[in-house]
Amino acid sequence: MNTLKKIIFIGAIVGMSFSCTSDFEEINTNPNRTTVGKIKTSGMFEPLLYNGANAWMNYSWYWNNELIQFTAFTGGTTRQEHRYFISDGNWQNVWDLYTRYANNALHMQDLSIEQDEKSLEAIAMTLKVLYMSNLTDMFGDVPYSEAFTARKLNGTTKPKFDSQKEVYEHMFADLMAANEIYASKPIFQKPALDGMYKGSMEQWQKFNNSLYLRLLNRVSGRSEMNVGAKMSEILNNPAKFPIFTSNSDNATVIFSGNDPYRSQFSDSNEGSFTSSGRKLTEQLIKMTVLTDNNDNQVYEDPRLSIFGKKNPNLSVNPNNIWKGTIAGVSEQDQSAADRGSSWLNAAVFVRSDAPGTFMDYAEVQFILAEAALKGTIPGGESAAKTYYENAVEASVEKWAEMGQYSQIPVSIQSTDITALLTSDLASWDAASNKEELIGNQKYLSLFFIGMEAYHEYRRTGYPELTIGNGANFNDYILPTRFAYPTTTMATNNENAQEALQRMGGENNMKTPVWWSKQAIEEGK
Structure with a gap:
C-alpha cells in the first residue's frame, strides 16, 4: 500500500484516453513523476483492490442508496440526490472514478504481460470489466475498444464510443479470456497483498465467472445477446466455469482496520454518516x-x-x-x-475494519432464480424456487455475521430465516407475481453493494418506487442514466454526439440505457 501515492498519478492520466488534457506532455516528460512503466505490477494491485472496495462502499452510501430509495438525505438542502438534483460536476466525478480505476486496471494488465505475471494479468482483466461495466451502466455508450490508448503507439485521445451492445461483447470476451488464464492455475506471488482471496486463483476465477453471470443477466432482455446459451455453457461446465457456491466465495475485501487498510467510513461518526x-x-x-x-x-x-x-x-x-x-x-x-x-446502523458500517463487497453468492442465486423462472435456463418454477430461497438464505446469513457489531447485537438463527421465507414479505408460494418477488428480494440483498440496486431497478422496474413530490429537478423522472460530462462533450464531441444519436436521446438523465426495461419497451 506504500504505492498509493504513485497510483494517484496513474489515475491522473485517465484524461488522456477520454479527452485532451492541457498537461499531456508534462505528465509524460516530468522526471519528478513516477512513470507507469517503473511500477511493479504487484504494486498496482492493492490500490485497485482496497481503494476500489472503498469507492464501492462510498458510491453505495452517496449515490445508490439515495437514487434507489434506501435512504434520503433530509438534513437540509446541501445534498438533494434523492430529489434528482445532480449536476455536471457530479457526472464528471462518477465518470472520472470509473475510468480512473479501469485505466489503472488496464495498466496493470499491460505491465503483467511485460513482467510475465499471469495471475495479475487475469485479475486485471476481471477488475477492468468490473469498473467498465459500471461506467457503461451509468452512462450508456462509452469508449471501450479504443479507451486508454493515448499512451500507446497509434493510440488516440479521442476514442470512439462503442455502442453498449459492443461494450458488453468486449467485456464478455475479456472475462472469457481471463477465465482461461485462471484455469491455467498461475501462481499469485504475494498472497498477503490480496485482502479478498489471499491469492487463490480458484476463488478469483469464481468471481470472474459470477461477474459474467451478472452481466449476462443485465442484458437478458435483449434476445440478440443469446444469454440463455451463454448461461447454460457456464452452468453445464462447472469445472471450466466455476461460480460462487456459498458465502465463502463472496467478493468481499477485508480491511484490517490498521492504516492504510481502513474502511471508507473509518473517520465518520453517526452524525455525519446518518443521523444528521x-x-x-x-x-x-x-x-x-x-x-x-x-x-x-x-x-x-x-x-x-x-x-x-x-x-x-x-x-x-x-x-x-x-x-x-x-x-x-x-x-x-x-x-x-x-x-x-x-x-x-452506524455501529455496523462506521468501523475501520468494515468490509466492502463487490458481489456475493446471494446475487448469483437470484440471477439463476430469474433465469429459471423465465425459461432462460432449464428447471422451471421448481428450480427457480430453490434458487430463490437459497438466495434469501444466503443474504440473511451474510448480514447475520454483521449483527455482532450492532449497538444491541443482532443474532439471527435458522428459524428466523424460515420465518422470513414463510412470511408475506418473502414467501414464494404466497406471491402472485414471482418475478416481482425475486426483484424485490434481490433489491434488499443488494443493500450496500455498489450501484447494483440502481442498475437492477432500471433493468426490471422492481421494486415499485413512488417518486416524491419534491423530485422535480429531473421532471419527476428517476434518472435513467447520467449525462456525459461537459469536459467529455467539449473534447470528444463528435464521438459523444454520435453515441447520443445512437441511444436516441439528448445528453440528459432521461435517455434510457440500451439494456433497460424502458429502452426495450420503447424499441430503442
Whole structure:
C-alpha cells in the first residue's frame, strides 16, 4: 500500500484516453513523476483492490442508496440526490472514478504481460470489466475498444464510443479470456497483498465467472445477446466455469482496520454518516416490516436491525417503531416527513475494519432464480424456487455475521430465516407475481453493494418506487442514466454526439440505457 501515492498519478492520466488534457506532455516528460512503466505490477494491485472496495462502499452510501430509495438525505438542502438534483460536476466525478480505476486496471494488465505475471494479468482483466461495466451502466455508450490508448503507439485521445451492445461483447470476451488464464492455475506471488482471496486463483476465477453471470443477466432482455446459451455453457461446465457456491466465495475485501487498510467510513461518526442527514426511507421500511389491520408493526425482516436502527428519541418516536422518511419529499414537507425516521446502523458500517463487497453468492442465486423462472435456463418454477430461497438464505446469513457489531447485537438463527421465507414479505408460494418477488428480494440483498440496486431497478422496474413530490429537478423522472460530462462533450464531441444519436436521446438523465426495461419497451 506504500504505492498509493504513485497510483494517484496513474489515475491522473485517465484524461488522456477520454479527452485532451492541457498537461499531456508534462505528465509524460516530468522526471519528478513516477512513470507507469517503473511500477511493479504487484504494486498496482492493492490500490485497485482496497481503494476500489472503498469507492464501492462510498458510491453505495452517496449515490445508490439515495437514487434507489434506501435512504434520503433530509438534513437540509446541501445534498438533494434523492430529489434528482445532480449536476455536471457530479457526472464528471462518477465518470472520472470509473475510468480512473479501469485505466489503472488496464495498466496493470499491460505491465503483467511485460513482467510475465499471469495471475495479475487475469485479475486485471476481471477488475477492468468490473469498473467498465459500471461506467457503461451509468452512462450508456462509452469508449471501450479504443479507451486508454493515448499512451500507446497509434493510440488516440479521442476514442470512439462503442455502442453498449459492443461494450458488453468486449467485456464478455475479456472475462472469457481471463477465465482461461485462471484455469491455467498461475501462481499469485504475494498472497498477503490480496485482502479478498489471499491469492487463490480458484476463488478469483469464481468471481470472474459470477461477474459474467451478472452481466449476462443485465442484458437478458435483449434476445440478440443469446444469454440463455451463454448461461447454460457456464452452468453445464462447472469445472471450466466455476461460480460462487456459498458465502465463502463472496467478493468481499477485508480491511484490517490498521492504516492504510481502513474502511471508507473509518473517520465518520453517526452524525455525519446518518443521523444528521441520511435516514432510512418508507420504501425500505414497507418492504421489511409487516403491519396488522390496526397498523401495528407485527413482523420485521431480520436484516433490518442490521441495516438500520429505530430513532432513539422517544419524543419523536414515542411508540419505538420503524419509520421511514419520504424519498424525494419537497422542502416544505421535509420536516414532517423526517420526524421520527429511522437511521442507518452506524455501529455496523462506521468501523475501520468494515468490509466492502463487490458481489456475493446471494446475487448469483437470484440471477439463476430469474433465469429459471423465465425459461432462460432449464428447471422451471421448481428450480427457480430453490434458487430463490437459497438466495434469501444466503443474504440473511451474510448480514447475520454483521449483527455482532450492532449497538444491541443482532443474532439471527435458522428459524428466523424460515420465518422470513414463510412470511408475506418473502414467501414464494404466497406471491402472485414471482418475478416481482425475486426483484424485490434481490433489491434488499443488494443493500450496500455498489450501484447494483440502481442498475437492477432500471433493468426490471422492481421494486415499485413512488417518486416524491419534491423530485422535480429531473421532471419527476428517476434518472435513467447520467449525462456525459461537459469536459467529455467539449473534447470528444463528435464521438459523444454520435453515441447520443445512437441511444436516441439528448445528453440528459432521461435517455434510457440500451439494456433497460424502458429502452426495450420503447424499441430503442
